[in-house]
Amino acid sequence: MKLLKQIGEILSLILCFVAFDVTVYEAVTKRYINHTSEGMQAKSVELDKYLPFDDNSEIVRINSDLKLSGELPVIDGAAALYPVFSGFVNAVYPAESVHFDGENFTAESALQYTNTRGAYKSVVDGTADIIFCAKPSAEQLAYAEENQVELEFIPVGSEAFVFLVNADNPVDDLTLEQVMGIYAGEYTKWSEVGGDDTFIEPLQRNEGSGSQTAMLSLMNGKEMKKHPLGFIGRSIGFSFRYYVEGIVGNGGVKMLSLNGAYPDRENIQNRSYPIVSNFYAVYDKNNPNPNIQVFLDWILSDEGQEIVEKSGYVAVKSS
Amino acid sequence: MSEKLFYRILLIITIIGSLSVIGLVIYTYHLQSQASIISYIANGR
Numbered sequence: 001m002k003l004l005k006q007i008g009e010i011l012s013l014i015l016c017f018v019a020f021d022v023t024v025y026e027a028v029t030k031r032y033i034n035h036t037s038e039g040m041q042a043k044s045v046e047l048d049k050y051l052p053f054d055d056n057s058e059i060v061r062i063n064s065d066l067k068l069s070g071e072l073p074v075i076d077g078a079a080a081l082y083p084v085f086s087g088f089v090n091a092v093y094p095a096e097s098v099h100f101d102g103e104n105f106t107a108e109s110a111l112q113y114t115n116t117r118g119a120y121k122s123v124v125d126g127t128a129d130i131i132f133c134a135k136p137s138a139e140q141l142a143y144a145e146e147n148q149v150e151l152e153f154i155p156v157g158s159e160a161f162v163f164l165v166n167a168d169n170p171v172d173d174l175t176l177e178q179v180m181g182i183y184a185g186e187y188t189k190w191s192e193v194g195g196d197d198t199f200i201e202p203l204q205r206n207e208g209s210g211s212q213t214a215m216l217s218l219m220n221g222k223e224m225k226k227h228p229l230g231f232i233g234r235s236i237g238f239s240f241r242y243y244v245e246g247i248v249g250n251g252g253v254k255m256l257s258l259n260g261a262y263p264d265r266e267n268i269q270n271r272s273y274p275i276v277s278n279f280y281a282v283y284d285k286n287n288p289n290p291n292i293q294v295f296l297d298w299i300l301s302d303e304g305q306e307i308v309e310k311s312g313y314v315a316v317k318s319s
Numbered sequence: 320m321s322e323k324l325f326y327r328i329l330l331i332i333t334i335i336g337s338l339s340v341i342g343l344v345i346y347t348y349h350l351q352s353q354a355s356i357i358s359y360i361a362n363g364r
Binding site: 009010013014025029030032034044165235 | 339353
């Protein structure tokens, strides 16, 4: 009898540890497992998938009469825009100007990729001549000011700022007011916005990323709050449309309509989708490189805008 | 089973169980540092 009791206690202890580990794994650990490739995990975009001058690349190719020579502007930018600016380079730069070592662009390459935060630093530090990004954060603007660099912003395309949820979430549409209310902590359960009785977990991005800056701008100074039990409920996050749809392409998430308008190209172009923002070519106003203006003029020409459109974005100059 | 053996077994299970919890927490923290918001939403509900 005593032996049976002891065995029972031993098994109970083992069961407690197993149950604890399984619960933590199912509720927390599993959600952080990243199913994307190592390239995506390291850089938010697979660089070799959109390399210029590469036969296997998925970038948009066009034949242009313009071929830049001489002092080539060094290009950098955001992950979401990498397929676009890589396409620009492919169209008008000489092939020998791009050097890729299999993982990164080398220092002498005219094409660089350091994502939004790195790119804003590079254009201020002078290691990049033109960067392609969303609007800068307050810190990025302050960094430019500290270094007495006057940045010029040329809109080269537009894109929808989207909200995404798990594909199984019954909610398909929110109003802009509801989205802002969720992020301000005014709505804490999905049932308050037409969904089921689960907590809302509003997710944010890293400080200084293009989408986090866009979200802060949308909230217009309103503090973002999160319910402490949100992590046991259903999440909502934000990004830019093409990054979600084209670059990551994860079938486990869906984009939400806002005010009844789904973020497709048509609704972006006719502006019925309510949050459409430009992305910009950004450069130092006092940069003397004469090719900067030539390159920017070409980007805004039919050829450059064709690359923007065919890469999955919306041109600023619709044909 | 003697009391001594019984408590020794409980101690070993507690040590192994605690190590597995610590391991899981470290693994989760490591995953969190490189988590993607899109994967996180897709893996959840």
